[in-house]
Amino acid sequence: MGFRVVHADEHDWAERPPGDGEQLPRRVADVTTAAALRESRARLWHFPPRTRGVRHIERAQEEVFVVVAGTLTILLGDPPERFDLAAESVVSAEPGTAIQLRNESDNELVVFAYGAPPVAGQAEYLDDVDLAR
Numbered sequence: 001m002g003f004r005v006v007h008a009d010e011h012d013w014a015e016r017p018p019g020d021g022e023q024l025p026r027r028v029a030d031v032t033t034a035a036a037l038r039e040s041r042a043r044l045w046h047f048p049p050r051t052r053g054v055r056h057i058e059r060a061q062e063e064v065f066v067v068v069a070g071t072l073t074i075l076l077g078d079p080p081e082r083f084d085l086a087a088e089s090v091v092s093a094e095p096g097t098a099i100q101l102r103n104e105s106d107n108e109l110v111v112f113a114y115g116a117p118p119v120a121g122q123a124e125y126l127d128d129v130d131l132a133r
Contacts, residue, residue, distance in 0.1 A: 006034045011044065019128075024048035032118065040116035044068075047103035047111070055080075055100035055126040061115040063099065065091045070109035073102040075131060082131050098126055 011029035018025050031042035041061070047053070047070075055075065065074065072085045078098040085091065093099055103109035 004035045006031065010034065013046075019052055022048075022051050024051060026051055026053065031112075037118065039118060040114060041118045041120070042112065042114045045101070045109075045111045045113060047101070047109040049103060049106045049108065051103050052128065053101035055098065055128055057098050057124045057126065058093075058095055058115065059122040059124060060095055060119045061117065061122065062095055063093045063113065063115040065093075065101065066112040066114075068110040068112055070103065070107050071105045072109055072111055073104045075100040075102070075129065078126075080129055080131055100126075100128070 011034065013027045013029050015025040015027055026048065027046040029044040031037070031044055032040075035042065045053070065072065067085050067087050067089045069087050072089065074083050074085065074091055075081070076083065076091070076093060076097060076099060080098060080100070083091070101111060
C-alpha cells in the first residue's frame with residue numbers, strides 16, 4: 001500500500017517516567033510503527049506542565065520538531081540557546097546539535113518530532129542545564 005492513515009484515537013501511548021522533581025509522566029506515541037515509516041522516524045509527544053525531555057545529541061539523524069499545541073521551550077546548541085515557540089512553529093536541527101525539549105508553561109504541550117535517516121541508538125545523552133529566561 002502506498003499510504004497509511006493513523007487517526008487520533010488509534011495512537012498507542014506509552015508513558016515516560018517523570019524527571020527529577022516532576023510529578024507527571026510525558027506520553028509518547030510511536031508514529032514510525034503506526035504509519036509504517038521506512039525512511040524516517042516520528043513520534044508524537046505530550047508534555048504535561050513543567051516537564052522536560054532528555055538533553056541529547058543525535059549523531060546521525062536530522063530532526064524536525066513541530067509545535068502542535070502549547071508553547072515549546074527548546075534548548076539548542078552547546079552552550080544552549082533558549083527558544084520559546086508557539087503552536088505551528090517549526091525547528092530543524094542538524095546531526096550533532098544538542099537538543100532539549102521542555103514545557104515550562106502551566107498548559108499541556110504537544111510536539112511532533114520527525115527524524116531521518118531512521119537510525120536509533122546513536123544519541124549521546126547530556127546533563128540537564130538550568131537556563132534563565
